[in-house]
Amino acid sequence: MTTCAADGSALVDDGTLPTDDLSLKPGHVVGEYRIERKIGEGGFGAVYSAIHPVIGKSAAIKILSPQFSADPVMVSRFISEARAVNQIRHRGIIDIFAFGKLDDGRQYYIMELLEGKTLEEYLRERGRLRPAEAIPILRQIGRALDAAHAAGIAHRDMKPENVFLVFDEDGAVIPKLLDFGIAKLLGDSQQTKTRTGTPMGTPLYMSPEQCRGKQVDHRTDIYSFGCMTHVMLTGQPVFTGEDIMDVMMAQVGSKPPAASSVCPDIPAALDAPILRMLEKDPAARPPTLVAAVDALVEAARSARIDVPTVATRSSERLPRLDMPQNKSSEDVFAATMVQPGVTIDPQTTLPAAGESKAGGKRTVVLAIAAAFGIAALATGFVMTRPTQATQETPAAVTTPSAEVAPSAAPTIVPVSTAAPSASAAVSEDIELRIQATPENVDVYLGERKLGTAPGPLRLPRGDAPLTVTFSAQGYQSKSIPITPSQNVLIPISLDKTVATVKPKPSNTGKRDDLDY
Structure with missing residues (x-):
């Protein structure tokens, strides 16, 4: 019997599961919630909308697929996502408030139901954003990430697909961070879900140290945040290449382009704070995301750009994202x-x-x-x-x-x-x-x-x-x-050769090699 490394519970074997449709039907009860409909499905499992039958609270239920429910590594990562967001407890991070196991052994957790779209979808529909529209969104994302870092957690997979935008009745944009599934508890090697030397994340937004499979801390998120800032303002990734290897090598060794060199209508004053986030040396990056965004705000104001404190949906549209065909953000x-x-x-x-x-x-x-x-x-x-x-x-x-x-x-x-x-x-x-x-x-x-x-x-x-x-x-x-x-x-x-030094003979005249 295989057990979960996180809590010791028994994991379901693949062979014990039926091979027919495992979809939950409307009316099925999971925990305290009643399933309404399936709203998404992928290789890791499925997501359902559900409602509490007594108080009427809506929720989303994420159910891990059978093969991953039988995999201790994936179950541990699944549990870690729920644990991470509850250690942070920030309004800018999706809330997960219940966890359990179905009768057939599949793991699930219950989270808040969000209505809106991902930042990636928003950029694809809207095109690149003006600094006055992008910076307030970035400010909220930065605060949520700083809250995660203060709780000792690095996200390690920041990208537009993992930012969900909710729009309130006044048109305000409220970003929520998703997918802490590969989050790392800083300073706790036992919580690392990857082997040393294994890059985890998305190459277009990976830090150099992450691409090289090195140990990472919160500063890897600052680099990824800089990549997102560049994409939001220019509509282009920082680096492209013929293949993913080229992108990762560029993240490690190539100088990033200034945003104003990609889009001349972007004030050159914004280049320095963005490029500082994209420093190859983690120590040269801003210490926090709030500090990074503050520098961006000051640069914008020096260019006479009025940055609102609240992010709103603008009706003005700039050109749509024009990614290289084999590096489209659709990928x-x-x-x-x-x-x-x-x-x-x-x-x-x-x-x-x-x-x-x-x-x-x-x-x-x-x-x-x-x-x-x-x-x-x-x-x-x-x-x-x-x-x-x-x-x-x-x-x-x-x-x-x-x-x-x-x-x-x-x-x-x-x-x-x-x-x-x-x-x-x-x-x-x-x-x-x-x-x-x-x-x-x-x-x-x-x-x-x-x-x-x-x-x-x-x-x-x-x-x-x-x-x-x-x-x-x-x-x-x-x-x-x-x-x-x-x-x-x-x-x-390669490891350095350790020189072996023979001990000098003792001058005490004593024999240590005699048996008594």
């Missing part, structure tokens, strides 16, 4: 740790009230696996459109570390590029890129030196696993197996 990036035998749906955030899963959206999945500080990144996209034939998914590639027990080895789901070029289709080699510490690490395939980091280095394309060794003078070599079926980025860190 759903799911950077998620894939467990063996578990199929991950790219919809990491279930739709809230009034939303439904849009089957026609293109889906981009990045599966990241990490073992002993090594993250191997699959490159490219898997895109699905209702008018196109489904692409065949390549076989899974497993990359266990030679220095880690097999049970800790995760699975990489390779993703291929949609509509590859003719040259790419016939290429017999793959590219191997390395982000190494120290720099200039030598890379070997057996006894043959392939070259020096960062590359790119070339390997013959194939399905047979190869062992690649990384070596540098004064450091311990490290070997990992890879399957060269596609381009790969490997962040790797």
